[in-house]
């Protein structure tokens with residue numbers, strides 16, 4: 001392995017590499033991808049943690065090599081991007097394999113910036129996206145980032161000759177649907193009436209379709225593009241902002257959270273480290289297993305237990321001092337529907353003045369109140385995926401993160 005790793009150095013690009021999932025993908029690649037030669041981290045907002053790569057506090061001996069321009073993409077006929085910040089960092093993972101990490105501040109909606117970042121990459125992991133089910137962004141913006149951004153990534157691969165593309169899709173491309181039909185222990189082939197009205201699932205479904213349809217297109221040089229899409233369910237783990245929001249809400253209520261959704265409504269959740277690992281494995285295996293994996297979708301899964309959204313969150317918030325009140329919902333469901341509708345109305349009325357975007361709205365209530373669990377082994381069969389982190393491990397890591405992020409260690 002060491003010899004072949006020396007022989008072939010690959011260039012990876014991770015879009016959205018500074019997001020919740022993206023950061024884990026970046027770290028996972030650095031830790032576990034032996035063929036990694038260069039890692040390009042593309043994001044609209046570069047995270048301060050990238051600085052750690054220079055100081056060596058992340059993964060052993062990492063050091064700063066200096067500022068520089070992005071490698072000239074003109075060989076591929078691509079104009080140099082107008083990016084605001086770039087840096088080159090040289091990383092030694094094990095003392096023998098230097099990996100260059102290039103942070104690129106850019107916008108996926110800008111085709112020329114994407115093309116310049118993609119030029120010369122062997123593999124693209126496209127996680128960048130606007131995750132908004134609360135009405136913070138306009139439907140147009142969500143569409144531009146999630147759909148046009150994905151189109152730009154695909155076209156960049158085709159123009160520049162990049163052959164392997166892994167797309168972070170979402171369970172939301174399947175459901176829950178607006179009719180509230182349960183998806184119980186479903187797999188990639190389970191029939192389900194997918195009806196999308198909300199801008200976020202609409203955009204993810206369209207983007208996923210674009211990615212899968214692009215499989216087999218000839219890229220520059222004449223070889224076929226190989227694509228696949230991974231569909232995480234609700235991701236949790238270190239960096240999960242909604243978990244932090246729930247913690248803060250609990251604190252405001254004196255350490256209590258009040259059950260809103262029946263405990264019988266089950267959600268499938270997946271640990272961010274396992275989602276990242278699945279991305280790394282899928283990207284690694286796409287070349288060898290192109291015929292099998294090309295154009296395929298895979299749910300992301302691991303050993304996390306099926307629970308209601310609130311009970312699952314309590315696995316982490318409980319050890320941080322919060323309590324969930326009520327074996328059954330304290331408010332009747334019709335009242336929640338009313339409050340959710342009221343929130344939507346207030347959001348609309350207040351929009352000219354202020355952004356009002358609470359967690360509860362008709363869409364989030366419908367999602368939270370509908371069972372959606374997956375049970376599949378497709379990723380295991382197709383590319384040998386096994387979760388890297390056990391449930392116990394995932395739980396402990398998440399608890400430690402919530403405690404550190406909120407200063408709630410007991």
Ligand SMILES: NC(=O)C1=CN([C@@H]2O[C@H](COP(=O)(O)OP(=O)(O)OC[C@H]3O[C@@H](n4cnc5c(N)ncnc54)[C@H](O)[C@@H]3O)[C@@H](O)[C@H]2O)C=CC1
Nearest residue numbers: 016018019020021043044107108127128129170232234235
């Ligand atoms: N969080 C979740 O539970 C789930 C997330 N996903 C998908 O996973 C992906 C990552 O999501 P998260 O990490 O949770 O979200 P996030 O918001 O933490 O990360 C998204 C990243 O994309 C970047 N980004 C957004 N717009 C951009 C643009 N125009 N150009 C360049 N970069 C841009 C953001 O700066 C951010 O760093 C998304 O595609 C999302 O749809 C799928 C299923 C579940």
Ligand SMILES: CC(C)CCC[C@@H](C)[C@H]1CC[C@H]2[C@@H]3[C@H](O)CC4=CC(=O)CC[C@]4(C)[C@H]3CC[C@]12C
Nearest residue numbers: 131133170172234260309359360364365367368
């Ligand atoms: C008391 C309220 C009714 C509780 C509201 C909880 C909601 C904020 C969350 C319940 C389910 C979540 C979504 C689900 O995990 C699936 C998702 C997949 C994605 O691709 C993006 C995130 C999300 C839509 C996630 C968002 C928060 C919930 C709606």
